[in-house]
Amino acid sequence: MVTDLKSINMLDGKILVVDDNKSVLSALELLLQKLYSHVVTIFNPNQITSIADLKDYDVVLLDMNFSSGVNNGNEGFYWLRYIKEIAPDISVIMITAYGDVELAVRALKEGATDFILKPWDNKKLIGTLQSAYQLRQSRREVFGLKEKEKHLKSIINKNDNYIIGNSKALQEVLTVTRKVAKTNATVLITGENGTGKELIAREIHKCSKRSEEVLVSIDMGSISESLFESELFGHTKGAFTDAHEERMGKFEAAHKGTLFLDEIGNLPLSLQAKLLAVIQNKEIVKIGSNKAIPVDIRLVCATNCNLDLMVEQGLFREDLLYRINTINIEVPPLRERDNDILLLIEYYLNLYGNKYGKKGLKIQKSAEKKLLNYNWPGNVRELQHTIERSVILSEGHVLVADDFLFKQRPQVYQKELNTTLDEMEKDMIANALKMHHGNFSAASNQLGVTRQTLYNKMKRYGL
Known part of the structure; x- marks a missing residue:
């Protein structure tokens, strides 16, 4: 018998013992009730089906043979499978008087946590039972953490801003958005300030296969060059002076989800190569580490800049533009x-x-x-x-x-107060094209719109 039971604190656990030998049941109940708060014994395994709170048990001690003269363990395996189907996380310890290595291996393959022989050694049985109990608690903790993670993701992904409108221009954009969302293609969202580019990014994520995962947003224009790698890729403890603990970067945080890089046009040229390398290799290396960490993300970027013109001016890498611009979605102005x-x-x-x-x-x-x-x-x-x-x-x-008060802006066409807005806009486009000798990139940059918007307007006005 165990001589140091008094040194073991009683655990708030539920133990189920199933055996057709009443002497075995009595011995185990007497032993285990000193260690666990709730011990239930069953003589007939068919009673398992009537246990309504089976999922609440931590460990089941299950005999392998219940019929006289039968020792192949098939009855035990049947009830093992039943228990694991009802409550997959329960720890099940198989008990038998017939020691067989193949039987033990099969029991473990079928989902048993461990295997003990009759007659048992009390100390070994208690040790085995405590290990099984701790495994059950760990599984519960993991399940709880997963539920919390799922809940947090739902909070993070919750979007109280809605895409409102039924205009043809907006519906065309939403049609493309939802079609593209089903793929894993990189998307570049362009448009003027305030048009709702982030809402389109969120719509892509919501309609994608990654919708259950997190969408991580980051304003590229707000990151200083010195913190760029730390923010995006993370760092190890002690990597630099203020690195008091290890930090996860945005890429790693968005693993399996969507990463939204807003204002990508504001990223300094010196940092674009580092971003390009991560996008191409699909892995990051934290500051202070040499270990490459694979990342699986859906990349969505947005900008109000004319990236084509920036490429011409040497301000944006052409290879990076190709990487982020598999699909371009132009959000129409209001x-x-x-x-x-x-x-x-x-x-x-x-x-x-x-x-x-x-x-x-x-x-x-x-x-x-x-x-x-x-x-x-x-x-x-x-x-x-x-x-x-x-x-x-x-x-x-x-x-x-x-x-309703509007911010006063300088009037470019004071002499044409009688013209319509469409006429004024058509005039501005024609003048910009003339000034830049038909150079679309230069004209769109002067007008503060993307080339695609300029093309659309030229088609609309017949220019």
Whole structure:
């Protein structure tokens, strides 16, 4: 008998013993009830099917033979498979009076945690049982961590910003977006500031096969050159003065998910080669380490810069542009999205009305007309801020035209006040092309749009 049971603290564990020998059941119950808070014994294995909380047990001690004269272990294997099907994480220890190496190996292959022989040594049995119990606890911890990870990913991926609009221009973009999302192709999202490029990136992730994993976003323009490698690739403890602990970089954090590199055009030329190497090799090396770590990511980039012109000017690597630009998605400016403006106004009016305790706000027709006639150079972001500011400062339940103030910008066409916005835009494009002798890249750079946008506008205006 074990002589040091008093030195073992009772564990809050549930143990199930299944054996057709009542003497064995009594001996094990007497031994184990001093070690575990809940010990249940069963004489007939058929009673296993009536245990409603089987999943809550930590360890099952299971006899291998229940019929007289049978010692092939088939009955034990049957119940082992049943238990593992109902509760895969339970630790099952097989017990038999017939020692056979092949039988033991088969038991382990079938999912048993361990195998002990009758008559047993109490100390060895207790040690085996404690190991099985600890394994069960570890499995529970792993399961709990996975559930927490899944929950955290759902929080991280939660997006309270919605793509609002039913204009033809927007729907065409969304059609391409959802089609591309199903592949693993790299995507470059282009468009003016405030058009919602990040929302398109999130839509790609949401509609992809990686949607259950995390989407990691990083603003490339906000990273200093000295911290670039640490932020993207990570570092080991002691790699440099302030590296007090090991850190995971953005690439590693996005493993199996999507990595969104916003404002990729702001990345200094000196750092572009390092980014290109990681994209090509699909592995990173942390600062202070020589070990290559494989990374599996879906890469999505965005910019409001004209990368083609930057390549011509030697400011952006052409090979990097090819790597990130398998598919180009051009997000249309708000002024090209027809009545989407009205939908956005209604959405943000309700959003900020609820946020600031001013529910039920309405907008006067004259104010609505003022908003529709505005060119929105800052796009959706500008409209959002305009509505929020107006809601905050409003005093009544109906917003009037004077409640909406726009930032004054220099007027380029003061002498053509009677022309329409389309005519002014057509004129600006024609003048830019003439000034640059038909050079599309130079003209689009001057106008602050991408080449694709310039092509679309030229086609629209018949230029």
